[in-house]
Amino acid sequence: MPELPEVETTRRGLVPLLCGTRIIALVVRDRRLRWPIAPQLETLLPGRTIARIDRRGKYLLLDLGEGSLIIHLGMSGSLQMVATRKPPGPWDPFDIVVTGGQCLRMRDPRRFGALLYTEDRPHHPLLRHLGPEPLEPEFSGAYLYHRARGRRIAIRDFLLNGQIVAGIGNIYANEALFSAGIHPGRAAGRISRTRYDTLAAAIVAVLNRAIAVGGTTLKDFSGSDGRPGYFQQQLQVYGRAGDPCLGCGTQIVRLSHLTRSSYYCPHCQR
DNA sequence: CTCCGATCCTGATGGC
DNA sequence: TGCCATCAGGATCGGA
Numbered sequence: 001m002p003e004l005p006e007v008e009t010t011r012r013g014l015v016p017l018l019c020g021t022r023i024i025a026l027v028v029r030d031r032r033l034r035w036p037i038a039p040q041l042e043t044l045l046p047g048r049t050i051a052r053i054d055r056r057g058k059y060l061l062l063d064l065g066e067g068s069l070i071i072h073l074g075m076s077g078s079l080q081m082v083a084t085r086k087p088p089g090p091w092d093p094f095d096i097v098v099t100g101g102q103c104l105r106m107r108d109p110r111r112f113g114a115l116l117y118t119e120d121r122p123h124h125p126l127l128r129h130l131g132p133e134p135l136e137p138e139f140s141g142a143y144l145y146h147r148a149r150g151r152r153i154a155i156r157d158f159l160l161n162g163q164i165v166a167g168i169g170n171i172y173a174n175e176a177l178f179s180a181g182i183h184p185g186r187a188a189g190r191i192s193r194t195r196y197d198t199l200a201a202a203i204v205a206v207l208n209r210a211i212a213v214g215g216t217t218l219k220d221f222s223g224s225d226g227r228p229g230y231f232q233q234q235l236q237v238y239g240r241a242g243d244p245c246l247g248c249g250t251q252i253v254r255l256s257h258l259t260r261s262s263y264y265c266p267h268c269q270r
Numbered sequence: 271c272t273c274c275g276a277t278c279c280t281g282a283t284g285g286c
Numbered sequence: 287t288g289c290c291a292t293c294a295g296g297a298t299c300g301g302a
Contacts, residue, residue, distance in 0.1 A: 003295060034278075034297080058296075075296055076280075091280085110279045112296060126297090153273065162297075169295055218295065219282075238295095259275075261293085274302085283293085 002073040004058060004134070004167030005210035006221055006229065010079055011055045013224030014104070017081045018062075021098035022049050030093040034074060034114045037094065041117055045069075050098070057130050057166030067119040069096075070126065074112025080105050080224055131165040134203050139165060141197030148188040148196070155191060156184035156262050159203075168203065170260045171216055171238045176202040178237045183269045184262040185255065209234065237263040 002010070026045045031037040045064075052063035060079075062069040071079070084095065084103045094115060095103040106113065118124040131147075132138045147164055148155075158164055159173040168176075177184050179202035182195060191199070210216060215229030218239070222228050232239075236246055241254035245265035255262040 006295080032279090072296080074279095075294070109281065110294090110296095112278070112280095151272080157273090160296090171295060216295080221295075256293090260295095272302105275300095277299085278297100281294090283291105285291085286289090 002058060002077065002215070002221060003169030003172055004055075005172070005207055005231065006215035006223075007055055007058050007060055007073065007167070008211050009215040009223045009229060010073075011053050011060055014060075014079065014081065015053050017102065017224070018050050018098065018104060019053060020049065020051075021100065021102075022047065023064075023096060023098055025095075025097040027095040027097060027103075028093065029088065030111070032111055033093060033108065034072070034112050035116060037115050038117065041115070044117065045096070056127055057133070057162055058169070059127065061121070067117060068121050070114065070116040070118060070124065071106070072114040072116075072126075074108060074110060074114070076110040077106060077108035077113035078222055080107070080222070080226055129163050131161075131163050134165050134167060134200075134207060139200065139204075141193065141200040144200055145191075145193045145196040148191065151188040153188050154185045154262075155182060155188045155199075158188040160260070165203075167207075171218075171235070172203070172206055172210065174238045174263050175206045175236055178264060178269060179206060181269055184264050186270075237265065239263065 023045045026042050028037050048064040050062050051065050054061040054063060060071040081102050082105050084097050084101055091109040092105055092107050095105045097103040156173050159168050180199040182199060210231040213230040214223055216231040217228035218232060237252050240252045241263060243252050245252055245268055248267050250265055250267040252263055253266050
């Protein structure tokens with residue numbers, strides 16, 4: 001579910017509710033996430049104050065001063081602030097209980113998410129090799145062009161690689177490629193510098209537009225306040241196989257022989 | 271180094 | 287209505 005805009009939506013919703021609060025307890029109901037929740041966390045966290053909430057790609061980072069919690073939502077995760085007394089559902093693996101009777105509750109039916117702790121954020125194996133943030137200045141067409149030299153991988157898969165650029169998932173990769181007029185199967189190394197400028201701008205634009213409306217809710221994503229996102233109403237190609245291209249009317253094609261579906265307009269994208 | 275496929279797990283959906 | 291196959295927003299790992 002959650003790509004950069006959904007994680008950013010979650011982060012923005014949590015900041016006013018969680019920053020400055022003190023952790024009272026970590027309640028774990030199911031340790032079996034992508035990586036098992038370390039048992040030490042239950043003794044480590046109480047008493048710590050949540051100083052800041054950051055985001056790196058699709059990772060949410062709770063800064064505890066000395067150390068950080070790393071939360072990843074996987075495919076099906078979401079976070080909500082709820083009253084601690086509210087009964088948890090069957091797919092709510094943990095609560096971070098804070099002062100004020102509230103807790104940060106994770107829901108994750110597929111258990112692809114993660115809750116990890118590090119005292120060395122820059123060197124953590126999940127964060128250390130991440131590419132630049134697409135909404136920061138170091139991300140540009142020049143950067144993408146440089147990284148793509150000699151690569152034959154399809155541009156869609158290139159954009160999904162977090163080591164190239166952080167936070168882009170299948171929805172926004174497909175949408176940005178449509179916006180830039182680039183075929184998702186084109187080799188990354190066979191795209192001109194000029195087209196990479198267009199693509200980088202398209203990525204920034206589509207991410208910002210999605211953040212502005214609270215992200216994309218396909219099935220059950222909701223922000224930290226429980227409200228869905230609305231970007232799905234603006235999707236140009238993702239999930240629209242067989243429907244007319246909004247630019248030229250040609251039927252949108254779905255390429256399913258790739259591990260993840262690509263959606264594109266065969267007329268507008270080359 | 272690069273790339274592809276398998277893998278973790280559950281739920282929704284569509285065809286028959 | 288029920289059953290089965292297929293597909294999902296992610297990211298790592300092993301092997302070619």
